[in-house]
Amino acid sequence: MRPRFLAAAFVLFCVAAFLNLREAGSQGSNASGFVAPVAMALPELLHPAVDPAFGTSVVRITKPGPLGNGVVCGPKYCSHRYSSAQAWNADQTLLLLANGCNGMCFLDGHTYVALFWRNRGGECEWHPRNAELMICVQGRTVSTWAPRTNHEDILFTSADYHDLQFGPSKGNPSRDGSRIAVRAVRKDGADVVFAYDLDHREKYPDIDLSRVPGKASSCTISPLGAYILCFQNLPDGTEQRAVFNVDGTLRQRWTDHHRPGHGDLTVDSDGSEVYVGISKSDPDKFHIIKRRLSDGKVTSLTAYGQAEHASTRAVAKGDWVFLSYGGDPAEVAANPGWAPYAREIIALRIDGSGAVRRMVQTRNPPSDYWSETHASPSPDGTQVIWSSNWGVPGGPVYEFVARLDWREHQNPKEVVANDQP
Structure with a gap:
């Protein structure tokens, strides 16, 4: 058709x-x-x-x-x-x-007619302003990529970092597409995150994620680009949140489990930036909540x-x-x-x-992820x-x-x- x-x-x-x-x-x-x-x-x-x-x-x-x-x-x-x-x-x-x-x-x-497919690695998210571009992070590089033409422009690369990630999985650019948060392993072995300005090709200071308890699972820039929100998994199963300014200042630590999560x-x-999701802790367990960064x-x-x-x-x-x-x-x-x-x-x-x-009703009984x-x-x-x-x-x-x-x-x-x- x-x-x-x-x-x-x-x-x-x-x-x-x-x-x-x-x-x-x-x-x-x-x-x-x-x-x-x-x-x-x-x-x-x-x-x-x-x-x-x-x-x-x-x-x-x-x-x-x-x-x-x-x-x-x-x-x-x-x-x-x-x-x-x-x-x-x-x-x-x-x-x-x-x-x-x-x-x-x-x-x-x-x-919804199928148009084309591409085989590429790394993590890519749509640029929120430029319809032709995705923002991609892979290996040692940050780039923009045009899926229709398969053209890529490298914006950032450095021998000082490897295993760069866009999140992973839960990373998004700022609303204007100017900033992202990049997870990386520094050459000294430190697990870090840093903000990166795509428009000015400017890297912000490293944030050493060992400064907060637990293992970081993912980080993302906030919608207005002011904060980096990181998700920390503790050995006892608690999932905490850490909020940093882009200059590396620790702004907030949310030590209650998943308050909120899946958000x-x-x-x-x-004008406040907020994280909206499902709380898994009292006093609002399994409520939808918003939390100000x-x-x-x-x-x-x-x-x-x-x-x-x-x-x-x-x-x-x-x-x-x-x-x-x-x-x-x-x-x-x-x-x-x-x-x-x-x-x-x-x-x-x-x-x-x-x-x-x-x-809409989803008619979707539970099965798997x-x-x-x-x-x-x-x-x-x-x-x-x-x-x-x-x-x-x-x-x-x-x-x-x-x-x-x-x-x-x-x-x-x-x-x-x-x-x-």
């Missing part, structure tokens, strides 16, 4: 889905209580369907085997990289599948719930966090004091108002990519994109949920 025809068909479908959503009544996005699972057949590949629970348009974009133009999905899963990693480029013309594909696999960002960074309405202040945003991952990749909707909920629907239904979401993707406003957008939902929105928040085994634990894990229409939800009071702490 031709991409132009797919695009036209999708526009017509979205009109129908919008009308269907308006008729969804108490089961639409404004519903604040538990919504029981609604059966839905597995959508055909690249054929838009409607989620019967919330009226949202859904497209399945993968299947095991060839997708076209040399792109091939593995038999078990084929997915975007992670909830806190941006899957789309800056103008949403390209969509990246990084797990279970035969390399880095690029789809059309709107029709993402964004900028609050007052400057002083560690914690704000609980929901009641106890079954959220698994949080993403703030929708920069244009920076005051919303996209949440992937797992859990057993029967258990959630039996506990009215809990956040009323099970196997569902929602967006939650982080201003404390309780405003919620209910998006690769089948976790890991919802990640596009930069403008109109699309969200997610994974599901579609009711078959151990079966193939497919990728889906839900298309979102924010226009009918201008007033947060229309979507205030009853799950506040």
Whole structure:
């Protein structure tokens, strides 16, 4: 099917889905209580369907085997990289599948037709402003790379460091794409992190990670480039957080376990940089919380719930966090004091108002890591990519994109949920 025809068909479908959503009544996005699972057949590949629970348009974009133009999905899963990693480029013309594909696999960002694949090492994340570029870290180098042309420009290289990493896994550039945090092993064997300014090709001072207890698992620059947030694993299983200024000053140590974790960074309405995720410590265990990088202040945003991952990749909707909920629907239904979401993707406003957008039921019973939902929105928040085994634990894990229409939800009071702490 031709991409132009797919695009036209999708526009017509979205009109129908919008009308269907308006008729969804108490089961639409404004519903604040538990919504029981609604059966839905597995959508055909690249054929838009409607989620019967919330009226949202859904497209399945993968299947095991060839997708076209040399792109091939593995038999078990084929997915975007992670909830806190941006899957789309800056103008949403390209969509990246990084797990279970035969390399880095690029789809059309709107029709989801397979376009091309690249075989390269290292860790690469989309540049948030330049749609043609990714920022890559590998070996001894930091570079920018254009996937369409396969052209690479080396920005930083040094014999004084090796094993450079972008995170690993949880690294993101600053919102303007000017800074990243680079993990490295210095020539004296020290495990360090440093900020790097891509625009000015300027390296900031080394931060020796042995200064704080535990083993650093990952580090990332903050959205405004002011801080480096590092995740520290202690021998007793506690996962702590350390916040450094880019000059190396230790600003905060969060010694409570996973408070929060499985989260993402964004900028609050007052300009503060915050980490939003799932707390695994009292007094807000299994709440969604935000924690301010400057002083560690914690704000609980929901009641106890079954959220698994949080993403703030929708920069244009920076005051919303996209949440992937797992859990057993029967258990959630039996506990009215809990956040009323099970196997569902929602967006939650982080201003404390309780405003919620209910998006789609994932039909994704627990199985393994690769089948976790890991919802990640596009930069403008109109699309969200997610994974599901579609009711078959151990079966193939497919990728889906839900298309979102924010226009009918201008007033947060229309979507205030009853799950506040």
